[in-house]
Amino acid sequence: xxxxxxxxxxxxxxxxxxxxxxxxxxxxxxxxxxxxxxxxxxxxxxxxxxxxxxxxxxxxxxxxxxxxxxxxxxxxxxxxxxxxxxxxxxxxxxxxxxxxxxxxxxxxxxxxxxxxxxxxxxxxxxxxxxxxxxxxxxxxxxxxxxxxxxxxxxxxxxxxxxxxxxxxxxxxxxxxxxxxxxxxxxxxxxxxxxxxxxxxxxxxxxxxxxxxxxxxxxxxxxxxxxxxxxxxxxxxxxxxxxxxxxxxxxxxxxxxxxxxxxxxxxxxxxxxxxxxxxxxxxxxxxxxxxxxxxxxxxxxxxxxxx
Amino acid sequence: xxxxxxxxxxxxxxxxxxxxxxxxxxxxxxxxxxxxxxxxxxxxxxxxxxxxxxxxxxxxxxxxxxxxxxxxxxxxxxxxxxxxxxxxxxxxxxxxxxxxxxxxxxxxxxxxxxxxxxxxxxxxxxxxxxxxxxxxxxxxxxxxxxxxxxxxxxxxxxxxxxxxxxxxxxxxxxxxxxxxxxxxxxxxxxxxxxxxxxxxxxxxxxxxxxxxxxxxxxxxxxxxxxxxxxxxxxxxxxxxxxxxxxxxxxxxxxxxxxxxxxxxxxxxxxxxxxxxxxxxxxxxxxxxxxxxxxxxxxxxxxxxxxxxxxxxxxxxxxxxxxxxxxxxxxxxxxxxxxxxxxxxxxxxxxxxxxxxxxxxxxxxxxxxxxxxxxxxxxxxxxxxxxxxxxxxxxxxxxxxxxxxxxxxxxxxxxxxxxxxxxxxxxxxxxxxxxxxxxxxxxxxxxxxxxxxxxxxxxxxxxxxxxxx
Ligand SMILES: Nc1ncnc2c1ncn2[C@@H]1O[C@H](COP(=O)(O)OP(=O)(O)OP(=O)(O)O)[C@@H](O)[C@H]1O
Ligand SMILES: [Mg+2]
Numbered sequence: 213x214x215x216x217x218x219x220x221x222x223x224x225x226x227x228x229x230x231x232x233x234x235x236x237x238x239x240x241x242x243x244x245x246x247x248x249x250x251x252x253x254x255x256x257x258x259x260x261x262x263x264x265x266x267x268x269x270x271x272x273x274x275x276x277x278x279x280x281x282x283x284x285x286x287x288x289x290x291x292x293x294x295x296x297x298x299x300x301x302x303x304x305x306x307x308x309x310x311x312x313x314x315x316x317x318x319x320x321x322x323x324x325x326x327x328x329x330x331x332x333x334x335x336x337x338x339x340x341x342x343x344x345x346x347x348x349x350x351x352x353x354x355x356x357x358x359x360x361x362x363x364x365x366x367x368x369x370x371x372x373x374x375x376x377x378x379x380x381x382x383x384x385x386x387x388x389x390x391x392x393x394x395x396x397x398x399x400x401x402x403x404x405x406x407x408x409x410x411x412x413x414x415x416x417x418x419x420x421x422x423x424x425x426x427x428x429x430x431x432x433x434x435x436x437x438x439x440x441x442x443x444x445x446x447x448x449x450x451x452x453x454x455x456x457x458x459x460x461x462x463x464x465x466x467x468x469x470x471x472x473x474x475x476x477x478x479x480x481x482x483x484x485x486x487x488x489x490x491x492x493x494x495x496x497x498x499x500x501x502x503x504x505x506x507x508x509x510x511x512x513x514x515x516x517x518x
Numbered sequence: 519x520x521x522x523x524x525x526x527x528x529x530x531x532x533x534x535x536x537x538x539x540x541x542x543x544x545x546x547x548x549x550x551x552x553x554x555x556x557x558x559x560x561x562x563x564x565x566x567x568x569x570x571x572x573x574x575x576x577x578x579x580x581x582x583x584x585x586x587x588x589x590x591x592x593x594x595x596x597x598x599x600x601x602x603x604x605x606x607x608x609x610x611x612x613x614x615x616x617x618x619x620x621x622x623x624x625x626x627x628x629x630x631x632x633x634x635x636x637x638x639x640x641x642x643x644x645x646x647x648x649x650x651x652x653x654x655x656x657x658x659x660x661x662x663x664x665x666x667x668x669x670x671x672x673x674x675x676x677x678x679x680x681x682x683x684x685x686x687x688x689x690x691x692x693x694x695x696x697x698x699x700x701x702x703x704x705x706x707x708x709x710x711x712x713x714x715x716x717x718x719x720x721x722x723x724x725x726x727x728x729x730x731x732x733x734x735x736x737x738x739x740x741x742x743x744x745x746x747x748x749x750x751x752x753x754x755x756x757x758x759x760x761x762x763x764x765x766x767x768x769x770x771x772x773x774x775x776x777x778x779x780x781x782x783x784x785x786x787x788x789x790x791x792x793x794x795x796x797x798x799x800x801x802x803x804x805x806x807x808x809x810x811x812x813x814x815x816x817x818x819x820x821x822x823x824x825x826x827x828x829x830x831x832x833x834x835x836x837x838x839x840x841x842x843x844x845x846x847x848x849x850x851x852x853x854x855x856x857x858x859x860x861x862x863x864x865x866x867x868x869x870x871x872x873x874x875x876x877x878x879x880x881x882x883x884x885x886x887x888x889x890x891x892x893x894x895x896x897x898x899x900x901x902x903x904x905x906x907x908x909x910x911x912x913x914x915x916x917x918x919x920x921x922x923x924x925x926x927x928x929x930x931x932x933x934x935x936x937x938x939x940x941x942x943x944x945x946x947x948x949x950x951x952x953x954x955x956x957x958x959x960x961x962x963x964x965x966x967x968x969x970x971x972x973x974x975x976x977x978x979x980x981x982x983x984x985x986x
Contacts, residue, residue: 313872334874349872353865353932354858362862363874365855372853380752399865 262325264289264454265423270309270319279305281478282319282511287423287454292445294469294486295458296498302478303458304346307425310456311343312336323423337363342421344429346458348412352401356393357382359400360415385414389444390437405432413441417448424448427458442468462491476501479512543761549926549981553941560945564952571956583952586783590831593780594715594902596947597840598623598895599914603921603939604847605888608857610922611864612884613931614672614679618686619892619918622664623911624694627896630657631703631906634710650710658893664690665889669882687915694908704905714902715834717785718793724781727832731777738769777833784811785829791820794827801827836898840940843894848936860884864932920967921946924974946970 263286272280280302287293295303308314310321312333320327323339330336336343350359357378366374366381379396386393390410400408409432416424426445430438445455445468459465465472466486474481474497481497488506496502503513541548562579569581578584602619609616634653642648668686672679705711712719722730742762749756757765785793790813794801804814804826814826833841851857863870863877871877895914900906925942927934946967953963 311872332874333872334876337874343872345872347868349866349869351862351865351869351873351932354861358858358862362858362870365858367855372849373855373858376748376752376754379754401865 263287263322264291264324265310266320266322266325267306267310268320268322270306270316270321272305272309272314272317278478280309280316283475283478283480284510285456285473285480285483287456289422289454290449290452291471292449292455292457292469294465294472295456295475296460296462296465296472296494297475297481298498301475303475304427305478306475307343307427307456307458308345310336310423311341311345311425313343313345337419340420340422341425342416342419342423343425344409344412344416344427346427346431348408350400350408350412353399355399356386356396356403356411356414359411360385360418362415364419381418382414385418386410389414389440406434406437409433410437413444417444422453424453424455425458426455428460429457430459430461430464438464462494465494466491473510474498474507476512480510481512481514482507482509484508543758544765545757545761546765547935549978550935550938550941552977552981553924553926553938553945557941557945557948560948560952564948564955568952568955583955586779588951588955589779590783590834592944592947592951593837593840594834595951596944597715597836598898598902599917599921599947600840600940600943601843601891601895601898602888602914602918603925603943604844604936605884605891606918606922607925607927607934607936607939608847608851608860608884609679609888610919610927610929611931611934612860612881613864613867614881614884615683615919616665616668616686616885616888617680617683617915617919618664618668618690619888620911620914620916621687621690621694622661622889622892623896623899623914624906624908625664625690625697626657626661626893627900627906627910628694628698628703628908629660630654630896631706631900632697634707635703635705639707645708647709649707653707653710654713654897657897658890661889661891661893661896662886663889665892666882666886668889669885672885673878673881691908691912694910698906698908700908702905702907706901706904706906710897711901711904712835713839713897714900714904715836715898716902716904717831717834718789718829721785721829721831721834722838723832724830725832727777727781730833730838731773734773735770738773739766742766780833780837781830783831785831787811787813787822790827790829793829799827836902839894839898843891844936844940851936856880856883861932866932917943917946917967920971924971926978942974 265287266284267286268284269282270280270284271278271282283302283306285293285295285306295307297303305314309316309319310330312330312335315331321330322328328335328339330339330341351362354362357375360382361378366377368374383396386396390407393407393410395403395407400411403411409429413426413429416426430441433441442464445457448455457465457469469486471483471485472489472494473483474494476498481501482503484494484504484507489504493504493506496504497507501512501514503509540546561584565577565579565581565583567581568575568583569577569579572582574580575582576585577588582588602623606616606619630653633656634649638646638649638652664686668679668682671677671682708719742765746756746762784790791801793799794813801813801815801820803816804810804812804823806814806816806821806823808822810822810824810826812823812826812828814821814823816823851860859870859875859880862873863875863880867877896906896911899910903910921943922934922939923929923942924945925935925938925940927939949966949970950963953966954960
């Protein structure tokens, strides 16, 4: 089941094609467990064996402040893991280590059981990791299509930018997310917060990711668009894609996630299946760091500190 | 496709004014139109003023500014700064800056001159065709190398570009002085000199100028037709036919108009006479006229006349070089991934990095490109002077940055066009030449250029605030 290290080692040239092939493989491999009707999501996840992503004892500090301290999380194909915590808990920092935005000070990252060196966003992308950043990370001065294809532009036969084709594809993707969206020719700085967020989401889902990181993807969206993203997450999940979902909305997390991880002051308080904990218990984890019975405690759990 | 609306069906767009509709349909940038209007205004003012102060020399408005001769010279004088400004646009768009281009120009020019005068000519023999080729290649390569050094220090050593290139401004001019031993290095190779645009060696004549103009017109029309075909491929809304026709006609009209002006500038009287004598061309008799631009025999005397021997210059080589550089750079900036990345990095460097763009390497590449363009400009400048000195590029960095900013490039990054910077360079050179035409002292010229720079940025900001 574990693939040779060569396959998962970062490939310099990020491109849609190799990633797409990889995903095809992933989907193929995991089609059967997903197809088992009636199985509980967390049971399916457990039977899966090697996790798609495993971060072990990852630490990173900014000038003495330990933003993430020996955090370990994992993710299986077709699974949604909710990442919760107070502001400044270290959620974004942790996933930015995975997406290649930050270099970890310590710890390991395994993809399908093989240790990988993710040193920059290109490495992460070539492993099929796509990210919707909390800050959206859009180039404000260019239009939606240019942002969607940034770094992976479609080109004509003579190697020039195929803007028309990119716009056409962008119209299709955006229609799925935000049917009212019309402003394809304007720089994204002129779009509303929610429209910008839709562009960021479209970019992450368009390139056949197998690991998707969503950092508060619906913070700026209206009810209809939020529901649409919820549907999208379910759909991606069914396709066998692993998703890290960071959110402050407990309802959303309980609705969409299979498991949840709570962080506090850079440390993991605990990990739990959504079926095994109540929303109040999770609130207790977030606010006080108390780890309930249904959860597996991490280094940040209260009883360890006490 | 249901998700594509035609602009004309959108009710919000229906009751806009005719002017707005014109700009929307033709997709002409109002900013560019404003710049061109300002340029023409400046030209008219100088023509009228020179007419009042110094009398009529055949200018369109009775002065000496709007004459083929002056406009031809103006373009030649602009070409060096214009070439460099196309690179500065990309740098400033990417939130970088190069203060060292002037010193770099001196250094590269001196190095190129030393190479041909002291190294190649003695070995290969004066006038050997390899000399100019090696010199041209060496200048561009050396420029690119110095630029890459600036870029590497900025991107990888993380020293702000302002500091790196301020250091470069001092260091490179020192090196140029050292290399030239404080002297003027001359003369240049005869073929190399062609890049300076001097008459009579550097001319392509009216026939080839018209050929180039027609090729350019064909390219404009092809571009418009091709763009339309591309959009048809995906059923996208098209520009109205009248707008397409208008754009094609306007573009062709401008090209043909400029070509006509270039083709109306006859060689100076003395040069025609010398050329005819040197090449054994017979000078015919004609209608004697002391204001004429042709050359005739009156008895055994060579005189000015109409209807005699006359040569027109057509486009001069440095202008062609600048136009070609401008086109290539526009292509690079708007049609390639490289250009797309430059703008994206300028809009949000962090986002570009997160999108997987190697932003550090991009910085090195754009600085190197700037350096290569400085190399081209150094060839133009030294060939024009037929010599190189350590002061050749003095204060050029200021003019290049001023041209770029006048041309609408925002120092905040992310915004700027190649054609804008080139028009900016032309505007600045127009002011400088216009004032020297009026015999105003150089100190006054710099004052006015300074005021224009500040005014241009202020107007641009007023405009952007209103558009928002
Ligand atoms: N680039 C940085 N430089 C310095 N400190 C940083 C940086 N990024 C994050 N931090 C610090 O690391 C800690 C964790 O921040 P992080 O953004 O990961 O929190 P978060 O859990 O995502 O919070 P929120 O819910 O507000 O998004 C904070 O104390 C923050 O100040
Ligand atoms: Mg965050």
